[in-house]
Amino acid sequence: MKKVINLGLIGLGTVGEGVIKLLKKNSSIIERKAGTGIRIRKVCDLDPRKRKVLKKYNLKPEVFTVKAGEVLNDKDIDIVIELIGGYEPAGKYILEAVRKGKHVVTANKALLARRWPEIFSEAARHNALVYIEGSAGGGIPVIQSLNEGLSANRIKSVLGILNGTTNYILTKMSKENISFKKALKKAQEKGFAEADAKYDINGIDAANKLVILGSIIFGAHIKPSEVYCEGIGKIMREDIGYAYNEFGYVLKLLAILKSGGGAIEVRVHPTLVPRGHLLSSVDDEYNAVYVEGDAVGKTMYYGRGAGMMPTASAVVSDIIYLSKNIHNNIAGRAPYILCDPKRKLKVLDINDIRTRYYIRITSVDKPGVLSRISGALGKHNVSIASVYQMAYVKQKRDVPIIMVTHLAREGDIKKALSEIDRLSMVKKKSILIRIEDLDE
Amino acid sequence: MKKVINLGLIGLGTVGEGVIKLLKKNSSIIERKAGTGIRIRKVCDLDPRKRKVLKKYNLKPEVFTVKAGEVLNDKDIDIVIELIGGYEPAGKYILEAVRKGKHVVTANKALLARRWPEIFSEAARHNALVYIEGSAGGGIPVIQSLNEGLSANRIKSVLGILNGTTNYILTKMSKENISFKKALKKAQEKGFAEADAKYDINGIDAANKLVILGSIIFGAHIKPSEVYCEGIGKIMREDIGYAYNEFGYVLKLLAILKSGGGAIEVRVHPTLVPRGHLLSSVDDEYNAVYVEGDAVGKTMYYGRGAGMMPTASAVVSDIIYLSKNIHNNIAGRAPYILCDPKRKLKVLDINDIRTRYYIRITSVDKPGVLSRISGALGKHNVSIASVYQMAYVKQKRDVPIIMVTHLAREGDIKKALSEIDRLSMVKKKSILIRIEDLDE
Numbered sequence A, B: 001m002k003k004v005i006n007l008g009l010i011g012l013g014t015v016g017e018g019v020i021k022l023l024k025k026n027s028s029i030i031e032r033k034a035g036t037g038i039r040i041r042k043v044c045d046l047d048p049r050k051r052k053v054l055k056k057y058n059l060k061p062e063v064f065t066v067k068a069g070e071v072l073n074d075k076d077i078d079i080v081i082e083l084i085g086g087y088e089p090a091g092k093y094i095l096e097a098v099r100k101g102k103h104v105v106t107a108n109k110a111l112l113a114r115r116w117p118e119i120f121s122e123a124a125r126h127n128a129l130v131y132i133e134g135s136a137g138g139g140i141p142v143i144q145s146l147n148e149g150l151s152a153n154r155i156k157s158v159l160g161i162l163n164g165t166t167n168y169i170l171t172k173m174s175k176e177n178i179s180f181k182k183a184l185k186k187a188q189e190k191g192f193a194e195a196d197a198k199y200d201i202n203g204i205d206a207a208n209k210l211v212i213l214g215s216i217i218f219g220a221h222i223k224p225s226e227v228y229c230e231g232i233g234k235i236m237r238e239d240i241g242y243a244y245n246e247f248g249y250v251l252k253l254l255a256i257l258k259s260g261g262g263a264i265e266v267r268v269h270p271t272l273v274p275r276g277h278l279l280s281s282v283d284d285e286y287n288a289v290y291v292e293g294d295a296v297g298k299t300m301y302y303g304r305g306a307g308m309m310p311t312a313s314a315v316v317s318d319i320i321y322l323s324k325n326i327h328n329n330i331a332g333r334a335p336y337i338l339c340d341p342k343r344k345l346k347v348l349d350i351n352d353i354r355t356r357y358y359i360r361i362t363s364v365d366k367p368g369v370l371s372r373i374s375g376a377l378g379k380h381n382v383s384i385a386s387v388y389q390m391a392y393v394k395q396k397r398d399v400p401i402i403m404v405t406h407l408a409r410e411g412d413i414k415k416a417l418s419e420i421d422r423l424s425m426v427k428k429k430s431i432l433i434r435i436e437d438l439d440e
Helices: A014-025 A027-034 A048-056 A090-099 A109-125 A142-149 A164-176 A180-190 A204-218 A237-247 A308-327 A369-379 A410-421 B014-025 B027-034 B048-056 B090-099 B109-125 B142-149 B164-176 B180-190 B204-218 B237-247 B308-327 B369-379 B410-421
Strands: A004-010 A037-044 A079-082 A103-106 A155-161 A249-260 A263-274 A286-293 A297-304 A354-363 A384-389 A399-405 A431-435 B004-010 B037-044 B079-082 B103-106 B155-161 B249-260 B263-274 B286-293 B297-304 B354-363 B384-389 B399-405 B431-435
Touching: A004 A014, A004 A308, A014 A027, A014 A037, A014 A048, A014 A308, A027 A037, A027 A308, A037 A308, A079 A090, A079 A308, A090 A103, A090 A109, A103 A109, A103 A308, A109 A204, A142 A204, A142 A286, A142 B142, A142 B308, A155 A204, A164 A180, A164 A237, A164 A249, A164 A286, A204 A249, A204 A263, A237 A249, A237 A354, A237 A384, A237 A399, A237 A431, A308 B142, A354 A369, A354 A410, A369 A384, A369 A399, A369 A410, A410 A431, B004 B014, B004 B308, B014 B027, B014 B037, B014 B048, B014 B308, B027 B037, B027 B308, B037 B308, B079 B090, B079 B308, B090 B103, B090 B109, B103 B109, B103 B308, B109 B204, B142 B204, B142 B286, B155 B204, B164 B180, B164 B237, B164 B249, B164 B286, B204 B249, B204 B263, B237 B249, B237 B354, B237 B384, B237 B399, B237 B431, B354 B369, B354 B410, B369 B384, B369 B399, B369 B410, B410 B431
Parallel strands: A004 A037, A004 A079, A079 A103, A263 A431, B004 B037, B004 B079, B079 B103, B263 B431
Antiparallel strands: A155 A249, A155 A286, A249 A263, A286 A297, A297 B297, A354 A399, A354 A431, A384 A399, B155 B249, B155 B286, B249 B263, B286 B297, B354 B399, B354 B431, B384 B399
16 A cells, blocks of 8 residues: 555646645645545646745745656656646646556646547556546536446436636626627636637637537547537627527527437537526536436536636545545556547537527518518528517617527528528628527 | 446335336446446345336346345345335345445435444445445435545535425425425325425435535534434415515525534525525425535535436446446445544534524514514624515504524524514514525
């Protein structure tokens, strides 16, 4: 039995510091749970000025290094914690660590999403474990729940609010009736959005997390390129208002996985969910994952999806689990995340999905408009569930016509809208937002 | 490596049948996750007529037995699944199984709550594991989440809706404005309440589950007798209405654990939570556990807390985990649930808790009443946050005076109310309901 488990941390950013802070703060709880001592043996960051961070936590300055090799080549280090993010050198470090039989904890969602089969195959080959609780859903233990707690289920669907930045922006747009631009600025001021929030706003961050959750569920890799991805950059506050006031929907950026009928759906896009549904109440920077399994039924996991201490909570829980197993000399003797490179998943083309839609058409206000529009929709098998047209318009100008459709095939509704947009009476490109009804 | 893991199931009730059904239905997913074959070798039930259940699932009749000994003494059985419920002979069977080095899966909350230290010490002594995911929160993987996913946290509070029957009853009383009696009848008709729902209604079932969650969190046994417990049998729909309409609160039966200041609070009672808070939207037979940790912040776990397939989902997930570890010859080499019999927890007396209260006093409508009442409250350090008194009363008769207090000590408010109830103008015993403000 190993008396003390030695950690090597690579990447001393916000989360890295959170991990050191939490290991220090709750050391008695952590060591009791692990059943063994846990020591930070090396901390590596390229920026030598970071050395002073260690002082705050009473770590000796010689623990710090700017050379990753001093972590990876240290025979006494049992667990490497990779928190630098990005593809390289993070990928190289993780592979090198597992090849040396070290276990790894990482929260690197972009890297995992891209190189999933390689990382887990290489880890399995060397009886090393790669634990990734912090890579999706932040502090919410949703990865373990999907991988173990719900493992007896055929998962029918996952609907996730997986990006705190966009959820904060949409909450502000909705509750304070402000524009996307203003809401983004607010998020940046509050620290819920980086200066460059591109990968949050365009949905890529949520798509990477969906790849992780889906790959766990199916024991196979869903490629990031297979996820249809649409961000929130073009969302107008009018649509949030109309959808809420006229039809009772709340707008969220959802990461959606559906399974059944021989193919899976994986997509990230702005989505209307019914007001009153639990997901519609997940506000601000919070995340939630709504999972339906054939045995368990509907479940939801809610909490902070990012930030220093929530992510540290996930990373340190992985450290505790691995330490306990290293201490008892059984770590890596049973696999955790399975990935069969031979298992292929068929992903449905976005044009073949069937859902309900909110559409907004901007047209001149004259007789016959509605008939032309509904004619075009009908021709493409899209039937209208309800229509809202403003009753009174002050000046004679373009008016919005808003509709909610019944279930329709996406390819069909897109064809209909492109026909509608070519009508002379239609003045702007029409807006299309998918609806998720989540019927109980 | 063991090629096939053999199960012995004791207790073929609803959940027992659910386990067989799920193992059959999702066998390919289950065996892929476990990495090994899983076989039901013996099924035991005292009632010989249950033998015919096996036929539905293509199990041979000789798998069935009425003698538990045939399961416990079978050397080939690796995992015993105890689903008979109650204290005995369930307790005897579990202890016998672990003494023979068999691992155990159980959902027996009453037994676990009462004999926690004995069961886990005996299991540890024999390197056997006792897995209990189905014992609280049904299909929601909340036990694993508390034990592992949140293990790096100091848990500040747990607020649980842990009993589906009472949550169904309170939802109906609230949404359909019906009496407790009518709502109970409805729950029984719908199958959400047993004919004898005593342990649901009086809060004992929720208290047992709170004991389990709390004992996991602290790695020590909280005794059921230490949990203050008050059921929903005396709840009047008027109070649900007043609290909702006048003060914006929704009534739930909450199981509450709080930690800090040298003592813990463990209590189950009807509780008002703010309308709009996630917990207030947990309706019908659903359960939810709202957990706050010092690092992770606020998290919530939601799903069905009971029923054939949700509970089977939890039990089979335990079977998968144990099977994987037995197959790899490491099961029992590291502990799962820790219980240190020497760790003592100080539990705060219910009279020493501090919270806010809803009170309803029934009094004759004459001048000076409010002054007498507020005088009695003030004398005992209870200050009033808001008062609601009906503006207009048709006939001259008793009127309700409803108040919400600021934070007060429970012992103080009880003394004040007992003084108030002795006033000649007060016509009925006053009503007291605790409030949980859950401030964000």
